[in-house]
Amino acid sequence: MQICRVVGTVVSTQKNRKLEGAKLMLVQPLTLDDQPRGTALLAIDSVGAGIGEKVLVVIEGKAAGDALGKKAAAVDAAIIGIIDAVEVGA
Amino acid sequence: MQLARVLGEIVSTMKDPNLMGLKMLVLQPLAASGEPTGRTLVALDSVGAGVGENVFFVRGREAAFPFYPAEPPADATVVGIVDHWDLE
Numbered sequence: 001m002q003i004c005r006v007v008g009t010v011v012s013t014q015k016n017r018k019l020e021g022a023k024l025m026l027v028q029p030l031t032l033d034d035q036p037r038g039t040a041l042l043a044i045d046s047v048g049a050g051i052g053e054k055v056l057v058v059i060e061g062k063a064a065g066d067a068l069g070k071k072a073a074a075v076d077a078a079i080i081g082i083i084d085a086v087e088v089g090a
Numbered sequence: 091m092q093l094a095r096v097l098g099e100i101v102s103t104m105k106d107p108n109l110m111g112l113k114m115l116v117l118q119p120l121a122a123s124g125e126p127t128g129r130t131l132v133a134l135d136s137v138g139a140g141v142g143e144n145v146f147f148v149r150g151r152e153a154a155f156p157f158y159p160a161e162p163p164a165d166a167t168v169v170g171i172v173d174h175w176d177l178e
Contacts, residue, residue: 001166047106056102067163083100
């Protein structure tokens, strides 16, 4: 899973039938120092995340489909948790 | 599978129901030399690993297998704690 920040929402009317009802968010992967790293990607949201929140994004097709609750959905990334804290060190 | 060091833990209250009760670890992948290499990531824990330990983890669909018959949405899971490794 990657630590990301939700930076936007995506609206799409014409899309694959399996994606109907899915909430699409634009997420920016972060380093442990909260710096942007790499290219922002699209993830479906199954936990009710909002813009600006730090989230956990799973980047794997089967897991993303499970999060969406649909089999064989054409998705490859999903927000599966909202991060309260990252405890590093000790 | 790949070597990694456990850097920390994730605290998350609002998450997928299939992740309830599972520990999530922040990992830094390691080269064979023990040097950090590549991006940090978050993985589920199936072996009781803790911060500072060297572990190995599996990526991909197989990451959910240690929790069978549960199917948590995972793309990486720690599947072993490394006692030591040796290079020729």
